[in-house]
Amino acid sequence: MNSSTSWDVWKRLVVYAENNRRLAWGSVAAALISVAASVAGPLLIGRAIDRMLGPGSVDFRSIGGILLALAVVYAIGSFFAWLLTYLTNKISYQTVNRMRDDLFDRLNRLPLRFHDNTPHGDTISRFVNDMDAVSDGMLQGFSTFLTGIFTILGAIGFMLYISPLMTLVVLVSAPVSYYVARFITTRSQKLFREQAKFLGSLNGYAEEIIGGQRIVQAFHYEVHTRGEFERRNEELKQVGIKSQFYGSLANPTTRIVNNFTFSIVAVIGSLDIIYGGISVGDLSSFLIYSNLFAKPFNEVTGVLTQIQAATASLQRIFAVLDQEPEIPDAPDARVLPAVQSTIVFDRVSFRYTPDRPLISDFSLEVPPGTRVAIVGQTGAGKTTLVNLLMRFYDVDSGSIRVDGTDIRHLTRDSLRNSFGMVLQDTWLFGGSIRDNIAYGKPDATLEEVKAAAKAAHAHGFIMRLPEGYDTLLSASGDNLSQGQKQLLTIARVMLADPPMLILDEATSSIDTRTEQRIQQAFLKLMEGRTSFVIAHRLSTIRESDLILFMRDGNIVEKGTHEELLALKGGYAALYNSQFAV
Numbered sequence: 103m104n105s106s107t108s109w110d111v112w113k114r115l116v117v118y119a120e121n122n123r124r125l126a127w128g129s130v131a132a133a134l135i136s137v138a139a140s141v142a143g144p145l146l147i148g149r150a151i152d153r154m155l156g157p158g159s160v161d162f163r164s165i166g167g168i169l170l171a172l173a174v175v176y177a178i179g180s181f182f183a184w185l186l187t188y189l190t191n192k193i194s195y196q197t198v199n200r201m202r203d204d205l206f207d208r209l210n211r212l213p214l215r216f217h218d219n220t221p222h223g224d225t226i227s228r229f230v231n232d233m234d235a236v237s238d239g240m241l242q243g244f245s246t247f248l249t250g251i252f253t254i255l256g257a258i259g260f261m262l263y264i265s266p267l268m269t270l271v272v273l274v275s276a277p278v279s280y281y282v283a284r285f286i287t288t289r290s291q292k293l294f295r296e297q298a299k300f301l302g303s304l305n306g307y308a309e310e311i312i313g314g315q316r317i318v319q320a321f322h323y324e325v326h327t328r329g330e331f332e333r334r335n336e337e338l339k340q341v342g343i344k345s346q347f348y349g350s351l352a353n354p355t356t357r358i359v360n361n362f363t364f365s366i367v368a369v370i371g372s373l374d375i376i377y378g379g380i381s382v383g384d385l386s387s388f389l390i391y392s393n394l395f396a397k398p399f400n401e402v403t404g405v406l407t408q409i410q411a412a413t414a415s416l417q418r419i420f421a422v423l424d425q426e427p428e429i430p431d432a433p434d435a436r437v438l439p440a441v442q443s444t445i446v447f448d449r450v451s452f453r454y455t456p457d458r459p460l461i462s463d464f465s466l467e468v469p470p471g472t473r474v475a476i477v478g479q480t481g482a483g484k485t486t487l488v489n490l491l492m493r494f495y496d497v498d499s500g501s502i503r504v505d506g507t508d509i510r511h512l513t514r515d516s517l518r519n520s521f522g523m524v525l526q527d528t529w530l531f532g533g534s535i536r537d538n539i540a541y542g543k544p545d546a547t548l549e550e551v552k553a554a555a556k557a558a559h560a561h562g563f564i565m566r567l568p569e570g571y572d573t574l575l576s577a578s579g580d581n582l583s584q585g586q587k588q589l590l591t592i593a594r595v596m597l598a599d600p601p602m603l604i605l606d607e608a609t610s611s612i613d614t615r616t617e618q619r620i621q622q623a624f625l626k627l628m629e630g631r632t633s634f635v636i637a638h639r640l641s642t643i644r645e646s647d648l649i650l651f652m653r654d655g656n657i658v659e660k661g662t663h664e665e666l667l668a669l670k671g672g673y674a675a676l677y678n679s680q681f682a683v
Contacts, residue, residue, distance in 0.1 A: 108241070111416035116239065119197045120468075125189050132186040133248035134195055139179025141394060143257035146172045174245035187247055194241040198233050205229065205419060211427040214494040215454075222304030226423060231301055232415035236477040239412020242405040250398030257395040260359050264388045268367050271393050275363035279356040279399045287353050290410060293345035298414040305333055331680030333378060349410055360396040367392055429496065431513045438516040442632055443505035445491070452490060452655075460486055462653035464500070468648075473628055475635045475643035477673065478652035484636045491634070492518055522600035526607035528587040535564055536571040538590055542598030551566050554597035560589035603633040622656035640677050649673065 119126070138636045144617065150168040204230065209217075217225075225465040261269040311318060311327050318327055371385040380388075443466040452461045461483050468474055476484045489495050491502060493509055501508045509517055522542070530538050539554060540546040546554075551571065555561040563586055565571040574579060582590075595603070605624070637643050651659035651666065651673040659671050666673040 107208035107605065111413060111420055113327075114414060114420060115197070115201075115236070118200055119193060121200070121329050122196055123191045125193050125196075129186055129189040129193065129244070129248060132182045132189060133245070134252055136179050136186055137249055139175045139182070140253065141391070142175050142252070142258060142392035143172060143179075144387045144394070145260060146175065147390065148383035149379075150380050150383070151386050152383035165472070170334040172305050190241055190245045191247075193244065194237050197240065200235055201236070201419065202229065205233075205422060212487065213428045214423075214426055216425060217458065217640050220312065220385065221303075221306030223304075223309030223577075224302040225422075226309065227302040227305040228415075228418055231296065231305070231571055234626065235411045235415040236299060236419065239405075239408045239410075239415075243409050243412070246398070246401050246405055250401065253394055253398050257391045259387060261391045261395070264384050264391070265371070268370050268374075268388055268392075271366055272363060272395055275359055276395075276399065279359045279396070282355050282359060283399070286348060286355065290345055290348035290351075291339055293348060294410040294414040296341045297345050298411070298418055300334070300341055302418070304331075304334045304338055307331060327496045334339070334560070345410075356399055360399070363396070364389070364392060378441075383470045384671065387538075397650070411454045426613075428514070429522060432511050435511050435513045436507065438512045440520060441505075443520075444469055445632060446503040447487075448501045448503065450490065450502060452486065452495065452498050454486075454495075459655070461490075464656065466650070466657065468632060469664050470632055471630050472648060473633045473635065473646045475637065475646035475649045476635060477640060477643065477649065477676065479676075483652055483655040486608060488523075488606060488634060488636065492521060492523075492604070506671055520600060521604050522595035523597050523604045524588075524592050524595050524606070528584070528591050530575055530582075530587055530590060533575060534569075534572050535567070535575055535590065538575060539571075539593045539597055540592055542600075546597055550597060551593075554593045555590075557596050558589050558593035560586070560593050561638065563589070601631060603628060603631055604636075607637045607638065640680055651676075 114219070146168050147191060150165050150172075153164045153168070209225065258269065258273070261272060307330065311331070318324060368385075368389065371380065371388060374380050375382060375385055447464055447466040450461060450464040453459045464487075476487060478484055486495075492638065493514055496510065501510075503509070504512065504517065504520075533540075536548065536551050539551050543550075548571065554560060555564055555571075564571060564573070599642055635643050635646060643649060646663070647665055649663060650657050651671070653672065659666055659669060659673050661668070661669070667673075
C-alpha cells in the first residue's frame with residue numbers, strides 16, 4: 103500500500119484502532135449524549151426569553167423551571183464530554199502503543215543495510231517525536247470529528263424547526279468555509295512534511311555529535327559543530343514558522359465567513375420578528391444554533407495544524423513499516439546443529455552499492471577447528487566477509503556453505519547462535535554488569551558469570567565497583583572505560599560458549615599487558631573451535647593456523663605467519679611496518 107497520500111495513512115491508522123471497537127462505540131455514545139445536551143440548551147434558552155415579555159411581565163416560575171432543566175442538561179453534557187475525552191485519550195494511546203510495538207518489531211527485522219544507511223537520530227525521532235505528533239493529531243481529530251458530525255446534524259434539525267429560510271442561508275455558507283480551509287491546508291501540507299524531515303535530520307545530527315563529544319573536543323571542532331547545528335536549527339525554525347503560519351490561517355478565514363453569515367441571519371431574523379414569523383426567543387435560539395453549526399468547522403480548522411503534523415509523521419512511520427524486512431527463512435530451512443562445521447566460501451561476489459564491486463569470485467574452505475586470521479588495509483573487505491557469513495547481508499552471487507548447507511537454507515537464528523562475536527564497537531545496555539555478561543545466556547548462575555569474567559580478566563575491576571556484579575550501567579556503559587566495556591563483551595562471549603567465534607578487533611581498546619593475558623584466554627577459548635580473527639595489530643594473530651591477507655576484496659596471500667613473512671609480500675611489509683625498530 104502506498105503510504106505517501108494523506109487518506110491512505112489515516113485509513114491505515116484506523117486499522118490500528120480497530121481493536122478498540124468497544125471504546126470507540128463508547129466514545130460515539132458519549133459524543134451523542136454530550137451533543138444532545140448542548141443542542142437542547144439553546145431551545146430552553148429561547149423558551150426562557152419568551153417568558154420575559156417586558157417590565158412586570160416576567161413569568162419567574164416558568165423561567166425558574168427552565169433554568170433548573172438547563173442546569174441538569176448542561177451537567178449531563180459536561181459529564182459525557184469528560185467521558186468522551188477520557189475514552190479518546192485511551193484509544194489514542196493504545197493505538198500509538200501498538201504502532202510503536204510494530205515499528206520496533208519491524209526495525210528488528212529490517213536488513214542491516216537499512217540501519218547502515220539511516221541516521222540513528224532520525225530513527226529515534228520517528229519513535230518519539232513522530233509518535234507524539236500522531237497521538238496528538240489522533241486525539242484532537244477523533245473527538246472533533248465525532249462531536250462535529252452530531253453537532254452539525256442536531257443544529258440543522260433545530261434550525262429547520264425554527265426557520266427554513268435562515269437555515270438555507272447558514273447551509274450555503276458551509277461549502278464556502280470548507281473550500282477556504284481546503285485551499286489553505288493543501289498548500290501547508292508540504293511544509294509540515296518538510297518540518298518533520300528537518301526535525302529528524304536535526305535529531306540525527308545532535309545524536310551524532312553528543313555521542314562523539316570526545317573527538318569533537320579533541321579536534322577543537324566545537325565552533326564548527328555549533329555552526330552546523332545552528333544552520334540546521336535555523337532551517338527547522340524557518341520551515342516551522344511557515345508551516346504554522348499557513349496552517350493557522352485556516353481558522354480565522356473560516357471565522358470571517360461564519361461571522362458574515364451570522365450578520366445576515368440576524369438581519370433576516372429581525373425582519374421575521376417584525377412580521378410575526380418568529381419570536382425573539384426563537385431568533386436567540388437560532389443564532390446560538392448557527393454558532394453551534396459553525397463551531398465544528400472552526401474547530402476542525404483550528405486542529406488542522408496538529409492533524410497535518412500527524413499526517414506528515416504517519417507518512418514517516420509507515421515509510422519504515424513498509425520497508426522490506428529481511429528475506430525470511432526458507433520453508434525448508436534446517437537448524438544448524440551447535441557443533442564444529444566446515445565453512446566454504448564458493449566463488450562469492452558482493453557489493454554494497456551497484457556501481458562499486460567489493461568482493462569478486464572469492465573462494466575459501468575452512469576446516470573445523472581452524473583459526474583463521476584476516477588482515478589487510480582498511481576497506482579490503484575483511485568485515486564484509488563476517489557480514490556475509492552471519493547473513494547480515496546476502497551474497498550477490500556464489501554461495502557460503504556451513505556444514506555442507508548453503509546458509510540461505512539454514513535458519514538465521516541457528517546460524518547466528520553458532521557464532522560468538524566480539525566486535526570493535528562495544529555494545530552494552532542499561533542494566534547490571536551481571537545482566538550484560540549473561541546477555542547470551544540469561545539463565546546463567548552468578549558463579550558461571552564470575553568464571554567468564556575471570557577468564558576475560560574483568561573480575562578484578564568489577565569487584566572494585568561499588569556494587570560489584572550488581573553495579574548498574576548507563577544505557578551505553580559510559581560509566582566504564584572503553585577497555586572495561588570491551589572486557590565485558592569478551593566475558594559475554596566466553597559465557598555463551600559458542601561452537602565458532604568471530605573476533606573483529608576484539609582487543610583494540612585494551613592495553614598491551616591486558617591484551618597479552620586476554621590472548622591466553624582467547625587461545626584457550628579457540629581450542630578446537632573454528633575462529634575468524636580480524637585484526638590490525640598483527641601481534642594478536644601470529645598463532646593462527648591460517649592468515650589471509652586481503653586487498654580489494656580478494657585474497658592475495660595466505661599461509662601461516664612464518665610462510666607469509668618468507669614471501670616478503672604485502673603481509674610482511676605490513677608486519678614489519680608495525681615492528682620495525
